[in-house]
Amino acid sequence: MGKYASQASSQQQSIKNAGGRRRLILWICFMLLFLCWAGYTLINQRSQIADMNMELINKETTKTETDQTVLQLEYEVNRLQDPEYIGQLARKDYGLYRPEETPIRPDISSP
Template sequence: MATATAKQSAPASKRRYRLWMMFVVLFMGWAGYTLFGQMQQQKATYQKLTTIEDGIEETRAQTEELTKRVEQLNDPEYISQLATKELGMVKEGEQQIFSE
């Protein structure tokens, strides 16, 4: 009777082993697919982040430049030089000299 039970349990244990291995293989396939998808999403997000950081840096540079320009325009001496050189204006009592 012991031999009959051993013969019956061998095919059943093989079947359970195959089912278990199929489950493990399917799970590992799903895990690999999920991991690959997350890596692709991470790469895309990193590229967006880099683009945004570059834009922020460019905006900061523009802000600094505009701040310096505002400071210059608040300086009366700079305004005087700008009016004289670029606009051809003269101060009261001065005479403009034209050169040909």
């Protein structure tokens, strides 16, 4: 009986080891799947963050350009309150002169 008892206990031991191995393999498979999912998520989020950073930089550049344009337009609006500037625009852009002014035109044909 000793021989059969040892065989029975070794069969029970191997059955327990087989169950433990199965649990270990399942746990390793689960951990691999989890790590793959976590890696994919990390890489995906990094690319989204990089895209958003580029978009932010582009919008900040556009905002800076728009702010500069607004400042330039405000400056020109303030200059339009000055009668001397209005006179310069009338002379330069529209060819309008005061009656007492004589326009001087350069000779275009000479180099």
